Amino acid sequence: MSSIKLRAVVALSGLALACAVNAQQAAAPKKAPAPAAKKAASESKDAVTAEFEKFREMMEDASPAELFEAKGEELWKTRRGPKNASLEQCDLGLGPGVLKGAYVQMPRYFADAGQVMDVERRIVHCMVTLQGFKAEDLARQPFSTEAGTPDPVSLVTYVAGQSRGMKIAIPQKHAKEREAYRLGREIFNFRAGAWDFSCASCHGEDGRRIRTQELPNLTSRKDAIRAFQGWPGYRMTGGLMHTLQWRMNDCFRQQRFPEPGYASETIADLLTYMGVNANGYVYKGPGIKR
């Protein structure tokens, strides 16, 4: 019995590390919809959290995420792939090539694909349809490692930077967008895997914490920004740039779930649920994490 508990604690501590980042990012939203609630939350912070936040503020001005934004810009504008085309005609929901504000309005429904797509799923779609890359090739090693940073990661970082300072406004107009929200909420609460966890096991209630990490309650409006802000994020440990696709994959791993499909419908639904919950908050751009 105690050995199972220990494994759970060890796994959850990894999850907590990621969530602490989200905790710090939300420290000072420019326009908090519920300032009273936010103030109450910050008063309950302890010295450890305060130190994390100080570090984060220092680093925000100097985030290596900018290097990946620059790389992503170059990738966006360069003719590449079998079709020798750039991504400048890629439609992220606001018209071909319109980048300002696109990140904070995704996931959204795309008629040309007949699917709800988050940013990374959409960028992969554009790389396939406009540039001729193969989806299987992009899915093979989709996450940053010491060996390098996959192109979609840099592209997502570039696109995210173009929504810096803008309000999150993920649409719920189309029936499929609303369905994605509903399914995302179901997935969030669905207990499965060897440990019978769901996302809600860690993120479904106020005041949960793992060791020194405060876990945001992602079912609540007040904590919702902590799932959106900070991503994509540069992780100091390893010096790696990660997107929400990576974060969701890692959450599944920590819960001992089977690996989710890269840029799959499941992840698009989850990101829709969590993203819509954060509508109204201001997105500060790509983040930086310990």
Added chain:
Amino acid sequence: MADPMRIRAVAKDGAVIVKILMSHEMETGQRKDGAGKAIPAHFIQQVSATWQGKVVLSATWGTAISKNPFLEFSFKGGQKGEKIQVTWTDNKGDKRTDEATIN
């Protein structure tokens, strides 16, 4: 050639504050790969910044500097519109120079 640096230079109260983000692995030479073999050291050894032909910063770095290093410094003089150049050289002889305009 190595990836470009991001340089921001702001003139304030008679001085210029320069912030630089460099893209570099900064491998210490002490890490080992899966086979147990040491990964060769690859790190920036010299950094210099010049303004109007004058060297305003000169630094010698070692393996304690982290990956994708950030450097911030300030120097007296410098007006908005003038340019500064930053150069780094690493232990393999790779080099990178970038220029920025003071804001």
